[in-house]
Amino acid sequence: MPLPFLTADRALQADGRAEPFPPPDHDPEHWRRPYRPGPWRVGAAAVLLLLASFVLLSALIIALAGSPVGAVICAVVAVLVIALALRLVRVGVWVSARGLRQVNLLRTTTLPWSAVAAVRTVQQPVRWLGLPRTVQGQALRVERVQGAPLRTLLSDRNGDFLGRSETFERAADALEAWATEYHRP
Known part of the structure; x- marks a missing residue:
């Protein structure tokens, strides 16, 4: 079963670089991530799903023991943990012909290409795996036509690119190419 939120949804050119633009017959409304989620992000989501399975098992045991209120509470907690794991996998930068979308854990920011200056x-300094500790690294920044720049989109030390600097370079190049192609001043 294909999981579209896990794939990069991009073609590779003959030299191995990412092809940032959609094929001609592709839907322009389709949002795609120009890179794959990293092992840290996928691993954290897997641990959360494992935790959710234990909580669901405890909900079953509590229900069989005769406490339906406790079982419902455990089931709700498990559903929230599953939703958190799925949202964690979706975190990142998504692009389409319409604009650029930054998906964070609790909010999403969408900018049309006309609002992107660079x-x-x-x-x-970038945050290491999203923790408060900062280290020197590379970051992909989006400057708006009006207003403050977006929060750092990508960094070579986040959950998608830690230890995968070549992948960060390809993703940054692909996002810069999207911005160059679709930016209409």
């Missing part, structure tokens, strides 16, 4: 890679 997309560039910069050297700056």
Whole structure:
């Protein structure tokens, strides 16, 4: 069964670089992530799903013991943990012909290409795996036409690219190519 939120949904050119643009017969409304989620993000989601299975098992045991209220509470907690795991896998940057979408754990920011002034890679302190500790690294920044820049889109130290610097470079190049192609001043 294909899981579209786990695949990069992009073609590779003969030299191995990502083809950032959709094929001509592709739906322009389709949002795609130009890179695959990293092992840290997928591993954290897997641990959350494992935890949810234990909570569901405890809900079953509590229900069989005769406490339906406790079973319902456990089932609700398990559903929330499953939703958190799925949202964690969807976190990242998504693009389409309409614009750029930054999906965070609790919120999503969507910018049309006309509101994007520049997309560039910069050297700056970045958060290591999203923790408060910062280290020097590369980050992909989006500057808006009006207003403050978006929060850092990608960094080479986040859950998708830690230990995969070549993948970060390909993803940054693909996002910069999308911005160049679809930016209409």
